[in-house]
Amino acid sequence: MNLIKTFLFMILCTLFLSACGKTDNTSTSNSSKKEEIAENKEKLNVKITLNKKIKDNKKILISGKSNLPKETKINIYLDAPSSDQSDLAKVIVKEGGMFNYEFSNEEGEDFDGGKYIAYVETSPENLQTDHVKEIFGEDGANLAGSNVSGENSRVATAELNFKINNSSKVKQKSKKDNAAEVTNKKDEELSTLKSEAEYEIESIVEDNYKTASIEEIEIxxxxxxxxxxxxxxxxxxxxxxxxxxxxxxxxxxxxxxxxAAKIGSENDTVNQIAVFWKVPYIDKHETLAKFSYERSGEHMIITDKVSSLR
Structure with missing residues (x-):
């Protein structure tokens, strides 16, 4: 009888140890799967471009275009030359990644002349909505790109430097000074248009052509x-x-x-586009194909194609 009891006890111990081993293995497997999912979470390559509009030296409109998700909370800081403190505005990103805020002085006073800095920063991940948190990842771990900084808590940032002329001196400007100001304004506007076109081309390539990569974009x-x-x-x-x-x-x-079709319909400032291709699997160094297009109304039409691949 004792032998039977001992035998039954040994069987129960064996079953218990086997169940524990399975539980440990299942736990380890689940943990590994969670780690693998976290590692494979798609990164958000953040892009932010900033623009400004000054209204009679009394108001400064800071606007931005980005690929941040709707409802992202961001802070916009404005550093003025006559103040040690930054003006702060808390805004929400709208549909299409757009955001803006208009700064103004108390009682409608003019802004002082000098150099200004507009600085934009996303709020930390723990302050975002659940939808945005899921995209950002814990402590912003899913944020990537040149606009992202930080180690323990990653945030997306952008900066814009500009100058305001002292309003009391504007009336005293000579014709030469006024001409120079007009030229500078045109240069600034052209620079903004170039940045927007480059951003749109980058986005089209990165979002649509998974087997292609960008080497250079010149506008x-x-x-x-x-x-x-x-x-x-x-x-x-x-x-x-x-x-x-x-x-x-x-x-x-x-x-x-x-x-060409997408940029032709989305950006009417681009009159011509030429696309040069390298194919490293065929030749690592030479450009093997070129396609040229020019605007015709709201569309782009092909004007030339050259390739050594055919």
Missing amino acids: NEDMGSEKPNKLIALVHLSFDAKNSARTSYNMVEMYSDDL
């Missing part, structure tokens, strides 16, 4: 246009998939046509 003024502030885009891309020369040509032609 120049279209000096041959009769209209002001028209642009020429020179886009240098790399087709990174391993394919035959013929298949590579078909893919880069399709990507180029699609890019």
Whole structure:
């Protein structure tokens, strides 16, 4: 009888240890899966561009365009040359990544002349809505790109430097000074348009062409246009998939046509676009294809195609 009891006790112990082992393995497996999911969480390559508009030296409108999700909470700081403290505005990102805030002095006083800095920073992840938290990741771990900084708590930032002329001196300017100011204003406007065009081309490529990468984007003024502030885009891309020369040509032609069509409809300042392709699997150094387009109304039409892939 004792032997039977001892045998039954040993069987129960064995079953108990086996169950514990399974529980430990399941726990370890679940933990590994969670870590793998966290590692594979899609990164948000943050892009933010800032613009300003000064109204009679009494109001400063800071506006921004980004790929941040709707309802992202951000802080906009304005540093003035005559103050040791920054003006702070808390705003919410709208549909399409847009945001803005208009700064003004008390009692409608003019802003002092001098150099100003507008600085934008996303609020920490723990202050965001649940939807935004999920995209940002814990402590902003999913945020990436040149606009992102911080180690333990990552945030997205952008900065804009500009100058306000002292209003009391504006009336005393000579014709030469006024002409110089007009030129500077045009240069500033053109620079903003170039930045916006580059941002839009980057977004189209990164969001739509998974087997392509950007090497360089150059935006120049279209000096041959009769209209002001028209642009020429020179886009240098790399087709990174391993394919035959013929298949590579078909893919880069399709990507180029699609890019021209999208930028043609989304940005009417771009008059011409040329897309240059390298195909490292075929040749690491040489440009193997070029497609040129020019505007025709609201669309882009192909004007030239050259390739050694066919």
